Amino acid sequence: MPKVDEELVKRVAFLSRISLKEDEVPVFAAQFNSILSYFSVIASKDLPAPSPTERLVDIRNVFREDKVCEQGRDFTYIFPNKEGRYIKAPKIV
Amino acid sequence: MSAVSIANGVRSGETSAEEIVERYLEVISRWEPKIHAFLYVDEKGALEAARAVDALVKEGRDPGPLAGVPIAVKDNIAVKGMPLTCASKILTGYVSPYDATVVTKLRQSGSVIIGKTNLDEFAMGSSTEYSAFGPTRNPWNLDRVPGGSSGGSGAAVASGEVPLALGSDTGGSVRCPASFTGVYGLKPTYGLVSRYGLVAFANSIEVIGGFSSTAKDMDLLFSVMRNSAAPDPMDQTTIFSPPLAFPGLKGLRVGIIKETLAEGVDHDVAKVTYGFAEALEEAGAIVEEISMPDLYLALPAYSLPASAEASSNLARYDGIRYGMPCPLDAKDWNEAFSRVRGEGFGPEVKRRVMMGSFVLSSGYYDAYYLKAVAARTKIREDIIRALKDYQFLISPTNPTTAPKLGERTADPLSMYLLDLDTVPVNLSGIPALSIPFGRSSDGMPIGVQLMSSPLRDDWVIKAAEELEEMGKVEMASVVARLE
Numbered sequence: 001m002p003k004v005d006e007e008l009v010k011r012v013a014f015l016s017r018i019s020l021k022e023d024e025v026p027v028f029a030a031q032f033n034s035i036l037s038y039f040s041v042i043a044s045k046d047l048p049a050p051s052p053t054e055r056l057v058d059i060r061n062v063f064r065e066d067k068v069c070e071q072g073r074d075f076t077y078i079f080p081n082k083e084g085r086y087i088k089a090p091k092i093v
Numbered sequence: 094m095s096a097v098s099i100a101n102g103v104r105s106g107e108t109s110a111e112e113i114v115e116r117y118l119e120v121i122s123r124w125e126p127k128i129h130a131f132l133y134v135d136e137k138g139a140l141e142a143a144r145a146v147d148a149l150v151k152e153g154r155d156p157g158p159l160a161g162v163p164i165a166v167k168d169n170i171a172v173k174g175m176p177l178t179c180a181s182k183i184l185t186g187y188v189s190p191y192d193a194t195v196v197t198k199l200r201q202s203g204s205v206i207i208g209k210t211n212l213d214e215f216a217m218g219s220s221t222e223y224s225a226f227g228p229t230r231n232p233w234n235l236d237r238v239p240g241g242s243s244g245g246s247g248a249a250v251a252s253g254e255v256p257l258a259l260g261s262d263t264g265g266s267v268r269c270p271a272s273f274t275g276v277y278g279l280k281p282t283y284g285l286v287s288r289y290g291l292v293a294f295a296n297s298i299e300v301i302g303g304f305s306s307t308a309k310d311m312d313l314l315f316s317v318m319r320n321s322a323a324p325d326p327m328d329q330t331t332i333f334s335p336p337l338a339f340p341g342l343k344g345l346r347v348g349i350i351k352e353t354l355a356e357g358v359d360h361d362v363a364k365v366t367y368g369f370a371e372a373l374e375e376a377g378a379i380v381e382e383i384s385m386p387d388l389y390l391a392l393p394a395y396s397l398p399a400s401a402e403a404s405s406n407l408a409r410y411d412g413i414r415y416g417m418p419c420p421l422d423a424k425d426w427n428e429a430f431s432r433v434r435g436e437g438f439g440p441e442v443k444r445r446v447m448m449g450s451f452v453l454s455s456g457y458y459d460a461y462y463l464k465a466v467a468a469r470t471k472i473r474e475d476i477i478r479a480l481k482d483y484q485f486l487i488s489p490t491n492p493t494t495a496p497k498l499g500e501r502t503a504d505p506l507s508m509y510l511l512d513l514d515t516v517p518v519n520l521s522g523i524p525a526l527s528i529p530f531g532r533s534s535d536g537m538p539i540g541v542q543l544m545s546s547p548l549r550d551d552w553v554i555k556a557a558e559e560l561e562e563m564g565k566v567e568m569a570s571v572v573a574r575l576e
Contacts, residue, residue: 008451017430019436034505090429092425
């Protein structure tokens with residue numbers, strides 16, 4: 001079972017795009033170790049390789065006629081940063 | 094009042110929906126300072142909807158099976174024109190531009206949507222303490238949690254603020270609060286109720302479910318929520334089925350799962366569960382103890398894939414399109430996203446999203462994610478096999494009664510352990526009903542979980558109705574304690 005150290009927490013936080021305060025890092029490291037040590041029961045269980053269950057209902061394509069419905073109209077009011085009908089985002093170039 | 098009696102009264106013109114709604118709004122204003130079940134109450138909208146129902150009755154038209162029945166909706170389900178917060182700061186300011194399919198069905202059935210209820214942030218938790226807007230308290234004892242994550246809905250029904258409420262159940266989030274607050278909580282068969290409009294956390298296992306204070310009310314609510322004649326084109330994972338006739342408890346075989354009553358289970362919880370088994374026997378069912386030795390795998394088989402799905406589903410919260418605005422002075426996208434998510438998400442959401450990124454990252458994927466989904470197959474096969482021999486399975490809903498506020502938040506694992514008996518149901522997609530069946534020596538409610546095969550949702554509800562009619566389910570009132 002890998003030991004989760006502070007470096008790993010920081011790496012996972014970056015992958016998750018979540019900035020952590022310095023004092024959060026050791027707390028999460030300790031909690032992940034506690035949780036993963038309990039969950040290690042699955043690592044030691046010898047399971048035959050059945051087809052993994054990732055979903056319960058077979059997904060299939062559904063086609064329907066394209067039409068404008070009421071909820072497709074004006075939703076620009078939900079943009080948090082905006083100018084007119086445009087979304088404002090940080091300048092990146 | 095029961096939902097059945099309200100709907101009958103309103104449909105026949107004996108009572109007006111407006112009077113009913115006014116009465117419930119008064120109860121809400123009386124109890125809310127104590128329990129904080131609601132995040133939003135739409136007084137004006139509810140009264141308008143009630144008047145529209147009354148107008149239909151006056152015209153001699155039928156407003157529908159839930160005519161005038163006030164209903165609360167968990168705040169991770171979209172109701173047009175109402176804030177949708179998921180109890181998270183990251184959705185600050187977001188007002189839903191559309192209705193979830195279940196909400197559309199409720200409106201068409203004549204019910205009155207009264208407001209949005211509190212939850213653990215993004216439905217991640219078992220106590221409603223992870224709400225960014227403060228916890229809900231258990232109406233039976235204000236020092237105890239109401240369970241979670243749909244704790245607001247459970248507390249609202251238990252305290253009589255509403256006769257019915259909607260919740261969502263990913264790993265027990267309807268059944269846990271139902272059990273802790275002494276009401277009924279239904280987790281339907283996966284796919285039988287549309288998830289369109291439910292904010293996704295772990296979409297391969299979660300469902301929208303309901304709360305009621307009687308089994309008959311649950312029957313009525315579920316008849317409106319379910320897909321009876323067609324799947325929902327807005328949700329590709331939906332299925333449909335007409336209601337299935339229930340033959341009655343006499344002669345049916347019931348398996349009581351031994352492992353859910355082993356060490357670590359409260360004495361009172363075990364006692365009430367065995368009492369439930371006896372009641373089933375008195376109704377003519379044949380109860381036998383069964384063993385599922387691999388059930389201990391259920392918690393990791395649930396938690397790891399659920400976290401993986403959460404890390405993907407919650408990637409959409411970027412502060413660009415809705416909710417809390419991302420900082421415009423960030424030097425790049427990574428910094429903009431990371432800052433708004435660091436500020437907007439609470440501790441449990443951060444934990445689960447990071448856990449999900451961890452189990453999906455290279456080097457850990459095989460050891461954790463793939464192992465967990467294989468364990469999920471094992472649990473599912475064991476349960477479905479047991480349901481070939483037995484028409485019902487029973488277990489406690491939770492291993493304990495409601496913990497005190499603050500008792501489990503410091504140790505996330507202790508919080509996860511509350512879900513031990515509920516997660517196998519989500520992993521296998523079967524229906525389960527938490528039935529309020531007794532109380533502990535210190536007066537807290539205890540729920541028992543009745544499970545059946547996929548699509549036999551009506552069976553679990555009708556079985557509970559049969560026990561209710563036999564006088565086996567004690568209907569206690571919590572209101573006296575709140576006064």
